[in-house]
Amino acid sequence: MFQDGWWYLDPAGEVRGAIVLDNLMHRGDIPVTISVFVDPGIFPDAEDPKNRNTEYDAFDDRYASFLPNEIIPEVSKRYSITEDPDQWGICRGSSGGNCGFTAAWLRPDEFRRVTAFLSSFTQMPDGNPYPELIPRVPLKPLRIFLQAGHRDLHWNEPERNWLANNLRVATALAEAGYDFRLVLGDGGHSPVRDAVSVVAP
Secondary structure (H helix, E strand, O other), X not given: OEEOHHHHHOOOOOOOHHXXXXXXXXXXXXXXXXXXXXXXXXXXXXXXXXXXXXXXOOOOOHHHHHHHHHHHHHHXXXXXXXXXXXXXXXXXXXXXXXXXXXXXXXXXXXXXXXXEEOOOHHXXXXXXXXXXXXXXXOOOOOEEEEEEEOOOOOOXXXXXXXXXXXXXXXXXXXXXXXXXXXXXXOOOOOHHHHHHHHHOO
């Protein structure tokens, strides 16, 4: 499951996720995978038509329930999909990153593989709950890949520091014993530029 679907799917965009996945499957690096690209809702007649932050930054199970209750049944009408949550993953960055993390955190019965990069944990209403929450609850069956940028938004400021909040989540995961990986890059709030810095010598 990919949040901000068209941003990933756009064949002329920065990521071209469908092409990457097709190549990985063709080489045998991953099994045959059905990828679902979902865009956030919009309100065409509203002054601010985007519903992205409301959907993605919320700490509740509305979005996590929306996917299996409304999206997956439509996909299942055309394709055979495993019911094994260990074979389901959710991915995206920025607000979509903490959205994917929250979906897996609240619904590990549905999603157990998480890729979240440059996540906007700091934008969550009422603050980022995870640094305090993760160590307090029983271990969940999740595998998590986090990526953060040294120069992400507000990286050198005391408030709304995206880098610091990603590091706090990673620290909580480490202390709680989760199966996770954190990759740090030197870029800003751009997955393409930051990914380059990760692999540079």
